[in-house]
Amino acid sequence: MLGKCKQPEHASSVFTIILSExxxxxxxxxxxxxxxxxxxGLFDEAISIIDGMKTISDCKPDAYTxxxxxxxxGKFKRFDLIPSLLAEMTYLGIECTAVTYNTIIDRYGKAGLLEEMESSLSLMLESGSCLPDIxxxxxxxxxYGDRKRIDEMEKWYIEFQHMGIDPDLTTFNTYNGRPEYMKK
Structure with a gap:
């Protein structure tokens, strides 16, 4: 909560107290x-914590970390860091989860980095262990809808239905395409 309240230094102080106790x-x-x-946005500090975690036997970083x-x-548009974090996960034997892929896909999509978004979806599909979901x-x-690229949006809508992923209320609220594609 301290981090979300823009008080990372206070969070670090609490961590130091935990250690000192x-x-x-x-x-x-x-x-x-x-x-x-x-x-x-303090990525050097966050990465330093992860580096420290690697040396502690029962606190190794995991996919959630x-x-x-x-x-x-993604929130801070530091997309340059994502490939190295993914490479580090691979090196450590940590597999991406569906949540990891969905986070990457969502952040790339919101930033309009559609090629990177689709590439991440391809990696998700190729992993064999994580399947796309709603x-x-x-x-x-x-x-695609935010960028008025309706043809691609409709193409992916249909593709996901072929994968067995049915739309939900959020999909319908987002969808700006032709109604005939909304039928099962």
Whole structure:
């Protein structure tokens, strides 16, 4: 909460107190500190925390830790950091989850980086372990709709239906296409 309230230094102080009191912070505590720095655009500090986590046997960063930081990178338009974070995950043997891919797809889409968005969707499909879901559909529909690229939006709407992903209320609220494509 301190990070979301724009108080990452206070979050860091609380972390220091935890250590000084002799407690061993959990993975969740470390991940929260990564988020506190990331939500405030302090990426060097967030990455430093992750680097420190790698040296602690029971607090290794996981997919959730990286997903939090990747989401923050997208929020601050630091897309240059995402490939290296993904490469680091691969090096450490951490597989992306559907949430990780959806975070990347959503952030690229909101920024109008549609090629990167589609490339991330391809990686998701190629992974074999993460399948697109309603969140993936809605991010892609929204990204193309926001840019008035209705043909691509409709193409992906149909493609997702072929994958067995049915629209939900959010999809219908986002969709600006022709009504005949909204039928099952």
């Amino acid at each position: 002799g407690f061993n912070p959990t993975l969740d505590v470390y991940t929260s500190l990564v988020g506190a720095f990331g939500h405030n 990286y997903t939090i930081l990747i989401g923050c990178c 969140f993936t559909l809605n991010s892609i529909i929204s990204a």
